[in-house]
Amino acid sequence: MIDDLKYASMAEAFINGVQKAKQENKDKLVTYTMECESQPLQFYRNSEKLKMDFRHFWSDPEGVTLVGVGSTLDLTADGHSRFDSIQTRWLAFLKEHQISIEHAGTGPVLMGGFSFNPVLTAAEEWTNYPAAAMVLPQFLLTQRENKAWLTVNKRVTPKDDPKALIATIEEQKNMLLADRTDEEGYFQTHQDLQVTALFPTEWKASVQKAVDKMKAGELEKIVLSRALRVKKEGSLNIPALLYRLKQQQPNSFVFAIERFGDAFVGATPERLVKREGTKFYADALAGTASRGGTQAEDEALGQGLLNDKKNRQEHQFVVKMIKDDFEAFCDKVIIPDRPVLYKTRDVQHLYTPIYGHGKPDAHLLDAISKIHPTPAMGGTPKEKAVALISELESHERGWYSAPVGWIDSNGNGEFSVAIRSGLIRGNEARLFAGCGIVSDSSPTEEFKETEMKFRPMLNALKEE
Numbered sequence: 001m002i003d004d005l006k007y008a009s010m011a012e013a014f015i016n017g018v019q020k021a022k023q024e025n026k027d028k029l030v031t032y033t034m035e036c037e038s039q040p041l042q043f044y045r046n047s048e049k050l051k052m053d054f055r056h057f058w059s060d061p062e063g064v065t066l067v068g069v070g071s072t073l074d075l076t077a078d079g080h081s082r083f084d085s086i087q088t089r090w091l092a093f094l095k096e097h098q099i100s101i102e103h104a105g106t107g108p109v110l111m112g113g114f115s116f117n118p119v120l121t122a123a124e125e126w127t128n129y130p131a132a133a134m135v136l137p138q139f140l141l142t143q144r145e146n147k148a149w150l151t152v153n154k155r156v157t158p159k160d161d162p163k164a165l166i167a168t169i170e171e172q173k174n175m176l177l178a179d180r181t182d183e184e185g186y187f188q189t190h191q192d193l194q195v196t197a198l199f200p201t202e203w204k205a206s207v208q209k210a211v212d213k214m215k216a217g218e219l220e221k222i223v224l225s226r227a228l229r230v231k232k233e234g235s236l237n238i239p240a241l242l243y244r245l246k247q248q249q250p251n252s253f254v255f256a257i258e259r260f261g262d263a264f265v266g267a268t269p270e271r272l273v274k275r276e277g278t279k280f281y282a283d284a285l286a287g288t289a290s291r292g293g294t295q296a297e298d299e300a301l302g303q304g305l306l307n308d309k310k311n312r313q314e315h316q317f318v319v320k321m322i323k324d325d326f327e328a329f330c331d332k333v334i335i336p337d338r339p340v341l342y343k344t345r346d347v348q349h350l351y352t353p354i355y356g357h358g359k360p361d362a363h364l365l366d367a368i369s370k371i372h373p374t375p376a377m378g379g380t381p382k383e384k385a386v387a388l389i390s391e392l393e394s395h396e397r398g399w400y401s402a403p404v405g406w407i408d409s410n411g412n413g414e415f416s417v418a419i420r421s422g423l424i425r426g427n428e429a430r431l432f433a434g435c436g437i438v439s440d441s442s443p444t445e446e447f448k449e450t451e452m453k454f455r456p457m458l459n460a461l462k463e464e
């Protein structure tokens with residue numbers, strides 16, 4: 001057993017870890033958490049020097065930021081049991097290493113996500129993103145309430161020389177925590193873009209097809225998404241993109257999942273589910289209007305949205321399904337009886353917060369497997385909508401509109417749905433945006449709505 005709370009220093013933790021590995025003649029995990037000072041985005045940028053295959057960034061609108069660098073464990077899975085498979089292996093891993101932590105989101109934390117569908121088509125662009133991929137970073141920076149911690153998670157073997165190991169980790173740690181605030185200009189690099197819409201005419205025709213099916217009573221709601229191809233001279237700078245997303249979208253979850261050189265990045269306003277002990281929280285966020293140019297216009301648009309029959313219906317499907325799904329693992333569910341507005345820089349949404357008191361055995365990944373995809377991403381009825389999405393959309397969704405987030409060794413954590421997002425490979429990005437179609441939808445209006453939802457990524461990619 002290696003318990004970070006027992007060690008006065010990182011060196012001591014590693015010396016003991018290697019000793020245990022020798023005694024038991026098997027690899028052991030050493031996890032050591034220390035308070036530190038850091039700027040998360042500088043940490044992310046500094047990590048470039050380590051040239052690791054994995055980097056993860058997460059920040060929520062309430063001020064919790066996690067940055068993961070490298071991988072000590074990469075749990076992947078596919079198929080319908082993918083959530084269960086990750087959970088089972090994570091619990092087994094924790095049992096083997098008997099970890100205890102002092103602060104949520106420190107120590108061993110899995111970061112990553114899932115694809116929209118349990119099985120991906122053979123779309124080349126998503127090669128590095130399996131149907132489930134949760135990574136235990138080697139270095140994790142956790143920031144909350146103006147405090148920051150650095151966790152080192154490393155496997156040690158019976159053959160390791162603790163002194164050499166400690167020297168390398170110290171060096172890497174100092175490099176990651178180096179203060180480079182004097183180089184703020186780095187994040188401001190300007191990027192000129194070439195933007196191409198993929199299959200816009202076909203998309204509107206698909207919306208019409210879906211509306212016809214709804215009028216014929218085949219289903220009640222479906223979310224259809226579009227893709228844009230964006231190109232830039234020279235490669236896209238991921239830390240700079242994250243910096244701008246954070247500046248421009250303070251009410252959103254800003255995330256990046258980098259795997260083997262590709263980056264899946266976004267700024268989503270929508271939480272899927274968060275767990276804090278027995279408390280479970282979800283968002284129903286669906287129904288959209290634009291922001292006004294003046295305060296009066298903005299308020300009028302907001303009021304219009306609150307009173308709009310089509311948007312209220314679109315929203316209600318989401319509230320209803322999350323409520324039903326929460327009731328399966330919660331013994332109490334609290335939901336306000338009408339939505340309020342949730343505003344981001346580019347749009348305003350109808351928003352209903354959902355709270356559930358979890359049953360004693362309720363797990364975060366079980367909750368996700370129940371509620372994903374909500375009708376804000378999939379539709380109603382769920383299976384029918386998901387099947388029709390595959391039939392009507394011209395692209396593979398990959399991780400777009402799927403759960404991304406983190407889970408710690410106590411089972412606490414948070415996942416958002418990866419909308420307002422894009423997959424970046426070298427100097428090209430594929431951006432995604434979708435909207436909820438109900439029987440009253442108009443293809444032209446829905447198209448305009450997707451244009452608004454592309455803005456967060458487009459602005460962050462190009463603005464100075």
Ligand SMILES: C=C(O[C@H]1C=CC=C(C(=O)O)[C@@H]1O)C(=O)O
Pocket residue numbers: 223225270285286287288314349375376377401419420432433434435436437453
């Ligand atoms: C599917 C997306 O948005 C969802 C979330 C909020 C509002 C939505 C809407 O009004 O249609 C969508 O359901 C997206 O941005 O790609």
Ligand SMILES: [Mg+2]
Pocket residue numbers: 286287288314435436449
């Ligand atoms: Mg909508």
